[in-house]
Amino acid sequence: MDSVRELIQFLQPNQRLDLKAVALTHVLSLTGSAEGKEAILSLDEMLMAIFGLTIDANATIAKDAVLSLINLTAEEEGAIKVFELAKQVTPTFAIVDMAAKQITDEQAELADAWSMVLSNLTRVESLVHAILDSLEPTLSQLAKAFAQLDYNKKKCKLHYLAPIFCNLTQVPRGRELCCQPKYRLLEKLLPFASFEESVVRRGGTIGILKNICFDCVYHDVILNEQDDILVAILQPLCGPEEFSDEDNEKLPIELQYLPESKTRETDPDLRKMLLECLLQLCATRRCREVLRAKGVYEILREYHKWEAKVGRDSDCVLACENVVDILIKKEEEIGLDNYKVEVQVPPDQTEKFVQEDAAYVKSLLD
Numbered sequence: 001m002d003s004v005r006e007l008i009q010f011l012q013p014n015q016r017l018d019l020k021a022v023a024l025t026h027v028l029s030l031t032g033s034a035e036g037k038e039a040i041l042s043l044d045e046m047l048m049a050i051f052g053l054t055i056d057a058n059a060t061i062a063k064d065a066v067l068s069l070i071n072l073t074a075e076e077e078g079a080i081k082v083f084e085l086a087k088q089v090t091p092t093f094a095i096v097d098m099a100a101k102q103i104t105d106e107q108a109e110l111a112d113a114w115s116m117v118l119s120n121l122t123r124v125e126s127l128v129h130a131i132l133d134s135l136e137p138t139l140s141q142l143a144k145a146f147a148q149l150d151y152n153k154k155k156c157k158l159h160y161l162a163p164i165f166c167n168l169t170q171v172p173r174g175r176e177l178c179c180q181p182k183y184r185l186l187e188k189l190l191p192f193a194s195f196e197e198s199v200v201r202r203g204g205t206i207g208i209l210k211n212i213c214f215d216c217v218y219h220d221v222i223l224n225e226q227d228d229i230l231v232a233i234l235q236p237l238c239g240p241e242e243f244s245d246e247d248n249e250k251l252p253i254e255l256q257y258l259p260e261s262k263t264r265e266t267d268p269d270l271r272k273m274l275l276e277c278l279l280q281l282c283a284t285r286r287c288r289e290v291l292r293a294k295g296v297y298e299i300l301r302e303y304h305k306w307e308a309k310v311g312r313d314s315d316c317v318l319a320c321e322n323v324v325d326i327l328i329k330k331e332e333e334i335g336l337d338n339y340k341v342e343v344q345v346p347p348d349q350t351e352k353f354v355q356e357d358a359a360y361v362k363s364l365l366d
Contacts, residue, residue, distance in 0.1 A: 004030065004039045004046070011049035017058060024053060024064045031071035041072060041081050051086065051093040059109065066113040069095075073120035083127055096121070096134040103161065104141045106153050115160035122167035132173055139183050147188040162204025165189060169211035178208065179221050186212075186229065193232040199267055206273050209233055213277040216340060222281065223290045227252040233277050234299055236265035241302040243295075250295030264306065268313035275319035282326045283340045289331070297327045 009015075010023035027050070030036030040046050050072075053065035073079040086095040095117070102114040122131055135142070145151045146161040165185065168174035178185045192205040209232065212218050222229045231254045238255055240262040248256045265271045278296065281287050291297075304320045307313065326334070 004036075005043060008043070008045050008049055011046070011053060013052055013056065017061075020053075020056075020061060021058075021064075024061060024068070028064045028068050028071075031068045037072055037075075037078060040068075041078055044085060047072075047082065047085055048089050048093075051089065051095075054098070063110060063113065066110050066117065070113060070116045070120065073117055076124050079121050079124045080127065083121055083124075083130075094134070096131050100135060100138045100142065103158065104138060104145050106151060108152065108156070109154045111152050111154070111156040111158060112160065115156075115158060115164065119160045119163045119167065122164050125170050128168060128171045128174060132168060132171075132177070135168070136177065139177060139185065143183065143185050143188045146192075157198070159198045159201040160204075162189075162192065162201045163207065164204070166204045166207035166211065169208050172215070175212055175215050175218065179212065179218055190228055190232040194236050194265075199270075202265075203267070203270055205232075206236075206270050206277075210273045210277050210280075213280040216280075216283055216338075219281060219284065219287050223287055227254070227294065230294060230296075231255060233274055234296065237271065237274055237303050238262060238299055239264050239302060239306055243298060243302075247295060247298045250293065250298065252294060255295075255299070264303070264311070268311065268316050271307075271311065271313070271316045272319050275316065275323060278323045279319065279326075282323060283338055285331055285334075285337045288326065288334075292327055297324065300324050300327070 007023045007027060010019045011027070012020075015023075027040065027046070030040060040050075050065050050068050053061055054069065056062045056065065069082065073082050083095065086093040099114040099118040099121075102108045103111050103118070105111065108114075118131075121127055142161060142164075145158055146165070152158060165178065169178050177183060178189075186208075189205050189208060192201050193209065195202045195205070209229070213222060213233075231252050234252075234255060238258055240258055240260045243251070243256075265274070278291070278300075281291060300320055300323060304317070304324065307316050307320060326339075
């Protein structure tokens with residue numbers, strides 16, 4: 001601990017550049033281990049010094065300081081410590097404002113690094129409300145930076161804006177802001193649910209859809225007349241299979257007559273998230289009827305065949321069947337308007353169902 005503490009004197013803004021660089025390089029290496037992070041997080045003066053160096057005139061120093069913050073905020077305890085200390089120091093280190101400023105600056109060389117810091121901070125649900133207070137005025141610009149692939153002129157990709165938006169939708173206020181016509185966030189984010197070049201960007205976008213689908217308040221927004229959100233959910237689950245003319249007429253126009261080169265989402269975790277979106281949309285009778293009318297059953301019928309033979313992920317098979325089991329039933333058989341409100345499963349029965357599902361899926365894939 002004493003050896004770590006001794007580094008603080010070399011991390012001051014007015015210190016010689018060579019000493020500062022060597023000390024910060026050592027600090028950065030320490031943040032790569034659990035023991036090193038624990039030592040640094042216990043020293044407020046060390047964290048304050050790192051805060052100051054993120055705006056150092058030397059680009060390498062500033063970069064290593066921000067990279068250190070990425071590692072220090074990777075776990076919840078560290079993220080909370082860094083966020084709270086940043087508010088307490090004098091003068092205040094406005095870490096969220098700093099991150100947003102860098103991310104929205106087209107010429108910022110550290111935009112990607114700062115987006116990773118902000119992604120780590122927003123992952124902690126207890127911090128999201130305070131972070132939204134700072135971010136709300138810049139949401140439109142952040143969405144623009146995300147949607148415009150060549151936004152940053154220093155070759156920063158800004159892929160981590162997707163998990164940032166996803167993390168913000170953990171809380172009701174974040175979901176509300178995302179769905180507000182004022183910001184047009186959903187409209188700008190939707191195309192990236194099928195973005196092949198980055199699983200981070202794709203996964204964050206799908207996570208946003210999942211969080212919104214889990215809130216029944218927005219089901220009418222999701223199943224709108226434009227079908228844009230439903231298409232974003234279904235498109236990664238679609239393959240090149242041909243449908244009959246009758247089935248094709250049900251599908252949203254964007255999903256009709258897909259080319260032979262069409263492939264499905266390769267990440268099973270993301271496929272499962274998309275299927276969970278559909279399951280949540282099955283909560284109410286009106287939404288179930290919309291899903292049936294839009295050909296969701298027909299798409300999942302073909303998807304299930306593919307998953308059982310090619311994808312071969314047991315969780316995805318089961319998630320698909322959970323949706324299909326609802327959609328193939330007539331509403332008279334279901335007899336419920338809202339599954340979420342009217343169905344309560346005893347804990348002992350839940351465990352029994354889980355075991356039975358596991359045994360069934362195993363037999364299907366064997």
